[in-house]
Amino acid sequence: MRLLFVPGLAPAQLAQAVDRIKSGISAAGLLSEWSDDRHVAVDIPPDTDASQLFEIMEREVTEGRAFWEWVDAMPFSAPS
Structure with missing residues (x-):
């Protein structure tokens, strides 16, 4: 799953949103980049459970502060 914040958010608003998302990621025990x-x-x-x-x-x-998308990834595999 990817999320992109829209440009032009006030710095304090962006920082609060980032903190909320980081907390949600941490609470679910997920990896992020x-x-x-x-x-x-x-x-x-x-x-x-990432609800x-x-x-x-x-x-x-x-x-209206962000866009998101979901991507179903497949494990890498060698051609047969």
């Missing part, structure tokens, strides 16, 4: 302070990618393995994180991210999107 940040690119600057506006873009995060979160690894959500199958059978993981709290989803709610946090959905709020950011609904309130």
Whole structure:
């Protein structure tokens, strides 16, 4: 799952949103990677309860502060 904050957010507003998302990631025990302070990618393995994180991210999107996308990744494999 990836989330990108819209440009132009007030620094305090962005910092609060980032803190909420980091807390949600930590509470769910998930791995994440940040690119600057506006873009995060979160690894959500199958059978993981990430509902709290989803709610946090959905709020950011609904309130117009971010965009998100879900990507189903496949494990790397060698051609046969």
